[in-house]
Amino acid sequence: MLYGTLFIVCIYYILPLWVMVMTSLKGMPEIRVGNIFAPPVEITFEPWVKAWSEACTGLNCDGLSRGFWNSVRILVPSVILSIAVASVNGYALVNWRFKGADVFFTILIFGSFIPYQVMLYPIVILLREMGIYGTLSGLVLVHTIFGMPILTLLFRNYFSSLPEELFKAARVDGAGFWAIYFRIMLPMSMPIFVVAVILQVTGIWNDFLFGVVFTKPDIYPMTVQLNNIVNSVQGVKEYNVNMAATLLTGLVPLTIYFISGKLFVRGIAAGAVKG
Amino acid sequence: MHSISVKELTLNFGAVSVLKDLNLDVAEGEFIVLLGPSGCGKSTLLNCLAGLLDITDGEIWIKGKNVTWAEPSERGIGMVFQSYALYPQMTVRGNLSFGLKNARMPQAEIDKRVARAAEILQIGPLLDRKPGALSGGQRQRVAIGRALVRDVDVFLFDEPLSNLDAKLRSELRVEIKRLHSRLNNTMVYVTHDQIEALTLADRIAVMRGGIIQQLDAPQVIYNRPANLFVAGFIGSPAMNFLHGATVDGGRRFEAGGIGLSLEGYEGGAVGARPEVVLGLRPEHLEIVPGAEEGRTIPAVVELDEPMGADSLVWLKAGGAQMSVRVPVERRMARGAAVHLRVDMTKASLFDAATEQRI
Amino acid sequence: MADGARRNPLFRNLTAKLAAVPMVLTALVVFAGGTVWTVVYSFTSSKLLPKLKWVGLDQYERLWGASRWLVAIENLLIYGVLSLVLTISIGFMLAVLLDQKIRFEDTFRTIMLYPFALSFIVTGLVWQWLLNPEFGVPSVIKAMGWESFELDLLHDPKIVLYGLLVAGLWQGTGFVMCIMLAGLRGIDEDIWKACRVDGIPRWKTYLFVIVPMMRPVFITTLVIVASGIVKLYDLVVAQTSGGPGNASQVPAMYVYDYMFQAQNLGQGFAASSMMLVSVLIVLIPWAYLEFGGRKRG
Numbered sequence: 001m002l003y004g005t006l007f008i009v010c011i012y013y014i015l016p017l018w019v020m021v022m023t024s025l026k027g028m029p030e031i032r033v034g035n036i037f038a039p040p041v042e043i044t045f046e047p048w049v050k051a052w053s054e055a056c057t058g059l060n061c062d063g064l065s066r067g068f069w070n071s072v073r074i075l076v077p078s079v080i081l082s083i084a085v086a087s088v089n090g091y092a093l094v095n096w097r098f099k100g101a102d103v104f105f106t107i108l109i110f111g112s113f114i115p116y117q118v119m120l121y122p123i124v125i126l127l128r129e130m131g132i133y134g135t136l137s138g139l140v141l142v143h144t145i146f147g148m149p150i151l152t153l154l155f156r157n158y159f160s161s162l163p164e165e166l167f168k169a170a171r172v173d174g175a176g177f178w179a180i181y182f183r184i185m186l187p188m189s190m191p192i193f194v195v196a197v198i199l200q201v202t203g204i205w206n207d208f209l210f211g212v213v214f215t216k217p218d219i220y221p222m223t224v225q226l227n228n229i230v231n232s233v234q235g236v237k238e239y240n241v242n243m244a245a246t247l248l249t250g251l252v253p254l255t256i257y258f259i260s261g262k263l264f265v266r267g268i269a270a271g272a273v274k275g
Numbered sequence: 276m277h278s279i280s281v282k283e284l285t286l287n288f289g290a291v292s293v294l295k296d297l298n299l300d301v302a303e304g305e306f307i308v309l310l311g312p313s314g315c316g317k318s319t320l321l322n323c324l325a326g327l328l329d330i331t332d333g334e335i336w337i338k339g340k341n342v343t344w345a346e347p348s349e350r351g352i353g354m355v356f357q358s359y360a361l362y363p364q365m366t367v368r369g370n371l372s373f374g375l376k377n378a379r380m381p382q383a384e385i386d387k388r389v390a391r392a393a394e395i396l397q398i399g400p401l402l403d404r405k406p407g408a409l410s411g412g413q414r415q416r417v418a419i420g421r422a423l424v425r426d427v428d429v430f431l432f433d434e435p436l437s438n439l440d441a442k443l444r445s446e447l448r449v450e451i452k453r454l455h456s457r458l459n460n461t462m463v464y465v466t467h468d469q470i471e472a473l474t475l476a477d478r479i480a481v482m483r484g485g486i487i488q489q490l491d492a493p494q495v496i497y498n499r500p501a502n503l504f505v506a507g508f509i510g511s512p513a514m515n516f517l518h519g520a521t522v523d524g525g526r527r528f529e530a531g532g533i534g535l536s537l538e539g540y541e542g543g544a545v546g547a548r549p550e551v552v553l554g555l556r557p558e559h560l561e562i563v564p565g566a567e568e569g570r571t572i573p574a575v576v577e578l579d580e581p582m583g584a585d586s587l588v589w590l591k592a593g594g595a596q597m598s599v600r601v602p603v604e605r606r607m608a609r610g611a612a613v614h615l616r617v618d619m620t621k622a623s624l625f626d627a628a629t630e631q632r633i
Numbered sequence: 634m635a636d637g638a639r640r641n642p643l644f645r646n647l648t649a650k651l652a653a654v655p656m657v658l659t660a661l662v663v664f665a666g667g668t669v670w671t672v673v674y675s676f677t678s679s680k681l682l683p684k685l686k687w688v689g690l691d692q693y694e695r696l697w698g699a700s701r702w703l704v705a706i707e708n709l710l711i712y713g714v715l716s717l718v719l720t721i722s723i724g725f726m727l728a729v730l731l732d733q734k735i736r737f738e739d740t741f742r743t744i745m746l747y748p749f750a751l752s753f754i755v756t757g758l759v760w761q762w763l764l765n766p767e768f769g770v771p772s773v774i775k776a777m778g779w780e781s782f783e784l785d786l787l788h789d790p791k792i793v794l795y796g797l798l799v800a801g802l803w804q805g806t807g808f809v810m811c812i813m814l815a816g817l818r819g820i821d822e823d824i825w826k827a828c829r830v831d832g833i834p835r836w837k838t839y840l841f842v843i844v845p846m847m848r849p850v851f852i853t854t855l856v857i858v859a860s861g862i863v864k865l866y867d868l869v870v871a872q873t874s875g876g877p878g879n880a881s882q883v884p885a886m887y888v889y890d891y892m893f894q895a896q897n898l899g900q901g902f903a904a905s906s907m908m909l910v911s912v913l914i915v916l917i918p919w920a921y922l923e924f925g926g927r928k929r930g
Contacts, residue, residue, distance in 0.1 A: 119671065
């Protein structure tokens with residue numbers, strides 16, 4: 001009874017993935033006549049190839065590959081920068097408390113609940129003033145800013161769980177701010193860095209809104225391009241290509257998810273449990 | 276020249292005052308123990324000495340230098356922590372040399388110092404292990420070694436033995452004492468364990484509420500506590516207290532129908548006071564069969580607790596519960612009516628209002 | 634530095650303060666500053682460019698007179714309440730199911746949580762395909778013999794919201810389940826033992842002992858899920874593009890369109906300020922409970 005319920009629930013969760021894979025492996029004629037749940041009679045990888053290199057977005061027809069590489073170019077610096085900044089924040093907040101630090105932190109946490117829409121336009125202006133509106137660096141900066149609350153919280157909570165005496169001992173040993181950070185804190189914090197990377201890779205890869213607002217079409221991330229391909233109105237809908245494209249976009253976070261397992265769960269819990 | 280000199284040190288956390296106008300002079304080579312219940316400010320004071328906490332007001336001098344605002348590493352101190360605070364990712368050798376490397380000391384000198392510390396503490400074979408592979412006692416030795424290699428005149432210990440089990444604790448206690456007699460440097464040692472305090476200290480500073488209540492040699496603290504708090508805090512089982520009054524121009528103590536002559540009290544003439552507290556240590560009372568005028572208190576046995584070396588008898592006397600230390604062979608029957616002979620030369624008398632010793 | 638001179642407090646821990654500059658700038662300039670800026674400009678007649686030409690509450694009057702905005706708000710309310718109640722109750726029930734010391738717990742959890750790792754865009758597109766009236770689930774049901782079955786969750790303005798809801802639940806319940814499971818695991822085993830000794834049935838224990846004990850977890854989840862719902866945008870864009878017509882519009886979409894498409898900034902600012910207000914309605918009582926209470930306690 002218990003397992004039965006769970007089994008049925010699981011079908012609900014798995015079915016979309018199943019359908020995605022099946023559809024992406026079928027030819028259009030088979031889709032038109034067949035059942036979406038049925039496995040393909042004749043397996044074809046044509047839709048995948050097409051999604052990757054030929055699908056049209058309305059502007060160009062070089063498939064998702066462009067978006068994929070854009071996303072990679074956005075992802076790598078964003079993940080590194082946001083984690084670097086946030087880990088230093090967390091460390092400073094826990095070990096080098098200065099007046100007003102908690103006020104800024106509180107604003108940061110509350111800021112994470114404010115709808116992004118409220119801050120979009122001021123950021124557009126800021127980026128324009130800095131001359132990086134519509135560029136990769138602009139988007140990287142935006143991801144760093146909006147990743148900051150959750151990551152700072154994550155690191156703050158982790159660092160405050162480390163024994164404070166360790167920090168004191170290092171100070172007596174004459175280590176300064178950066179020496180303690182790099183020599184003592186970093187080597188002890190690898191698990192939380194992994195959690196942060198997982199959180200950021202999935203978060204940034206899945207972003208849509210910032211990609212649309214802060215970049216130009218030729219550097220659109222994969223999610224934006226995917227939406228443009230699938231929801232573009234021209235021509236006949238090629239559902240198999242669409243599903244292949246959708247799967248391709250979901251592949252990166254899914255891979256991270258299945259590899260990381262429990263760490264992903266830990267990242268979620270870290271975000272949910274306030275310190 | 277004092278090794279450490281604390282002048283009118285005040286520390287506030289927001290509106291809360293943690294240390295109040297505290298003065299403390301430590302002589303060169305002296306072993307000072309800061310003792311008190313948790314929250315009394317003893318660890319806080321140690322952290323101020325180390326420079327790990329910014330003080331609100333006052334001055335701290337170490338070795339004739341004003342270090343009030345100096346960085347911890349510039350103060351010429353070494354520190355040992357309760358949780359050992361060893362860097363888990365470094366080997367023992369790395370732990371010992373981390374501070375020296377930060378001070379940009381030549382490698383040859385570092386090696387020399389590490390070798391010397393390892394020899395003193397007998398941790399030579401452990402040098403290439405990580406802290407995770409060490410036992411509690413070994414870890415604390417390494418932590419002491421980290422202070423040792425700094426070759427400083429002042430050692431600060433923050434409850435260094437609290438995380439160890441009873442047997443190891445007494446072993447390391449002896450070792451710390453041996454270390455002190457060998458190095459002869461100044462040590463400030465924080466603990467809440469009075470045995471550690473009484474065995475190790477040249478002088479004990481008993482603290483409460485951010486104030487040093489009494490600063491004296493262990494024997495003085497034990498025998499002549501300056502106030503009720505110190506009297507009650509030091510000693511296990513605690514000192515017996517009788518609430519009463521001094522009458523007859525201060526020659527007699529009366530409480531709940533009992534009268535004791537104050538003859539022999541080391542405080543001399545105490546005068547007549549309406550409210551006083553007489554403090555008597557369990558070992559300064561003797562159970563005798565018959566009453567002696569002015570020297571005994573009638574009592575009824577409630578319970579006896581054999582403790583191995585000796586035995587503790589709990590009695591009801593003068594309206595209060597009292598304990599008496601007796602030889603273990605002496606068993607007392609419950610309900611037996613006896614008399615307690617008071618050794619007035621070793622008693623303490625406090626003013627009930629000011630709580631100060633008279 | 635042994636002169637004992639007190640350094641200027643501004644320069645103590647200077648490195649730490651410098652290292653915190655990005656955080657301070659983000660908090661003050663972007664989060665606080667940006668929010669205030671948007672609210673201020675929502676009282677102007679900014680069109681293509683932001684201009685400080687005051688028009689009072691005009692933008693808000695226009696906003697609340699626009700049928701598209703009213704639909705968006707109504708949708709958000711319906712979707713929000715349903716999604717909140719369903720995600721949390723389903724999430725909790727799943728967590729309870731997984732908490733029964735079952736075998737393959739990790740496998741079940743992995744399956745229920747994987748949608749959360751996906752982009753809303755992916756989720757939206759998958760469900761767009763699944764609910765496709767010609768080839769999707771409805772056609773399969775028809776093919777199985779239920780000829781009269783008609784359910785077009787994407788093109789019928791009356792029920793399009795439920796189409797979004799199915800997709801939203803698919804993605805979000807796993808997340809809530811995970812938090813709830815962590816909460817359940819945080820409860821002292823002795824509570825269970827005590828209830829068993831007292832002979833309280835399991836379901837009663839859950840309802841009257843465990844749920845009240847997990848109040849903080851529920852509240853936190855509620856806040857996180859609710860603030861996520863207000864931001865709802867990607868899913869709608871991908872799954873329905875706000876259609877059919879304006880039937881599945883949401884406020885975030887309205888803001889985006891006015892700010893970046895219709896070049897009517899003032900409208901966009903007013904709409905986003907209203908979004909802010911709606912979040913504050915959720916946030917302020919929570920912050921009061923969470924932090925105000927803690928300070929007193």
